[in-house]
Amino acid sequence: MKRKFLNSSIDKIKKKYPEYDQEKLEEIEYGLEGIYLTITKMVVIFALAFILKIFKEVILLMVAYNIIRTTAFGMHAKKSIHCLIISLVFFIGGGLLCKYVNISYYVRIAIASVSFLFLIIYAPADTYKRPLINAKRRKIYKIITIIIGFIYLMVIIIFKNYYLCNYLCLGILEATLMIHPLTYRMFQLPYNNYKTYNVSYS
Numbered sequence: 001m002k003r004k005f006l007n008s009s010i011d012k013i014k015k016k017y018p019e020y021d022q023e024k025l026e027e028i029e030y031g032l033e034g035i036y037l038t039i040t041k042m043v044v045i046f047a048l049a050f051i052l053k054i055f056k057e058v059i060l061l062m063v064a065y066n067i068i069r070t071t072a073f074g075m076h077a078k079k080s081i082h083c084l085i086i087s088l089v090f091f092i093g094g095g096l097l098c099k100y101v102n103i104s105y106y107v108r109i110a111i112a113s114v115s116f117l118f119l120i121i122y123a124p125a126d127t128y129k130r131p132l133i134n135a136k137r138r139k140i141y142k143i144i145t146i147i148i149g150f151i152y153l154m155v156i157i158i159f160k161n162y163y164l165c166n167y168l169c170l171g172i173l174e175a176t177l178m179i180h181p182l183t184y185r186m187f188q189l190p191y192n193n194y195k196t197y198n199v200s201y202s
Helices: 002-016 022-051 055-072 080-100 105-122 135-158 162-177 181-186
Strands: none
Touching: 002 022, 022 055, 022 080, 055 080, 055 135, 055 162, 080 162, 105 135, 105 162, 135 162
């Protein structure tokens, strides 16, 4: 199904833009593949969330996770099935936890504190397909990530509303897992990919 969609889309683009070379077409195909995988993954997740009656919980957890993920970045699985499994564990499993489990106040603080420490150490984490070569940008992303993580931590410490804090706690934990070197090693992915480039921009 995926290959049929990509082939059909690329054929249409070739006809409309005959001046595009093979390299340009490969870039477009890569982007279309990402869009296709994202949409199909979201359909599965939202369908399960609706069936399990945790649609709101999944949406809120996604927001809490992606706010940090936007600047902390992190790994992308090589295989779409791995990506789907991780997403199901994070969002469906996390949504169920948020709805039915009251994580204790001190456990939340412990999880958030360790996650925040890892954000300071490891964020931002790049990928081999998207290395963060620019040193200045890496620094900016780190600062923004630390600020966001600190806000999460403070909210979790100050507010004892478990419903809100569960989302923030799981969001920061899941975002941290995606940038940790052990996660990269588990999925046999290269870490600190920018270091393999001789050129460094300030």
